[in-house]
Amino acid sequence: MTRTEYPWLLPSALASHEQPGRPGRPRRTVRDWVVDLTLFLCAAGVGMAVLAAIEADRTTPEGVLIADSLLGAAACCALWVRRRWPVTVAAVLTVLSVVEPVASGAMLIALFSLAVHRPFRPVAVVGAVALAAAPAQPLLRPDPATSFMASTIIGVLLVLLVLSWGMVVRSRRQLVVTLRERARRAEAEAALRAEQAQRLAREAIAREMHDVLAHRLTLLSVHAGALEFRPDAPPAEVARAAGVIRDSAHEALQDLREIIGVLRGPGDSDEGNRPQPTLVTLDALIDESRSAGMEVSLSHRVADPAGAPAATGRTVYRIAQEALTNARKHAPGAPVDVTVAGGPGEGLTIEVDNPAPAGPFEPVPGSGQGLIGLTERAVLAGGSLDHGPRPDGGFTVKARLPWPA
Known part of the structure; x- marks a missing residue:
């Protein structure tokens, strides 16, 4: 010391x-x-x-x-x-x-x-x-x-007594200082853990905002572009596109409001009162994409979608949502195949595949962060995700996620 x-x-x-x-x-x-x-x-x-x-x-x-x-x-x-x-x-x-x-x-x-x-x-x-x-x-x-022996013994005992007493007092003071230092260090570590947890929560919310809003805003961009390049479209198609734009804008605002609500409520979590997507709601996502004009085929080979773990089902939903959004951006008009298979003990596999676009199109800008976020989601869920272009110009996203028996 x-x-x-x-x-x-x-x-x-x-x-x-x-x-x-x-x-x-x-x-x-x-x-x-x-x-x-x-x-x-x-x-x-x-x-x-x-x-x-x-x-x-x-x-x-x-x-x-x-x-x-x-x-x-x-x-x-x-x-x-x-x-x-x-x-x-x-x-x-x-x-x-x-x-x-x-x-x-x-x-x-x-x-x-x-x-x-x-x-x-x-x-x-x-x-x-x-x-x-x-x-x-x-x-x-x-x-x-007093005799010589008695004086000597008393002197030795007094010296040993005051030295021992002083060292005990010193040890106690050192202990108090050590405990105070440990308390300060524990408070600092707790503050760092809280700050790290807050940062991780914000990163998770940012990924959630990207996954949710990118899907909605892509619908807005695609249908607004269709109205721009086809001003002579039949009124029925114009009305349908306007309806999709209106619904997508409304749902985007609603999703944004819910996510901001999580930010404003420190005690809330992603598993709060608002409904979360699961494997069961995957069919609704496919129907939504079809209503937006995409040609999507779904092969759902999961016997009990409701029995899938909530986190795994939500990850599958977000992967399908982001992959459909990317297909709509970079291969408009191309058919998209979505395959989901698996079960308890063998895990879940989701594959989203689309060919190259058939003709020229107006590209929608993208940052590439969506696939990075999906890879992080899959890894955090205990699985893995692979993505990349096909030799014929198409694109494939495939993920494998655990499903305990």
């Missing part, structure tokens, strides 16, 4: 902000002042208690008492800079406590702060020095009221 992963472990980061205009100088918070003052008073209290015990001995020279008082006060004041230099303060106070019992309280607090704010290696080094100093202090400055 590095310091850069946990910036609050750096000495200058323990006070949360730097003072404006004074870079590198940490600004203490109210909590920092309260904690530092409390620890200073605790160290001073321990030092005064030890100093009182030394005075009660009445064998200590006056000069030594004055030195003890001054060094003890300096040790307590050193705690105010322990945040900036925790290793230095802890090491100096550990060495000082060997000859100066009054600094013992400040030394323990410095060891605790070191264990909280620094990794294990410097804590282990300074802690080993403190453990080695535990028997040295009663040896150089013995306490008449």
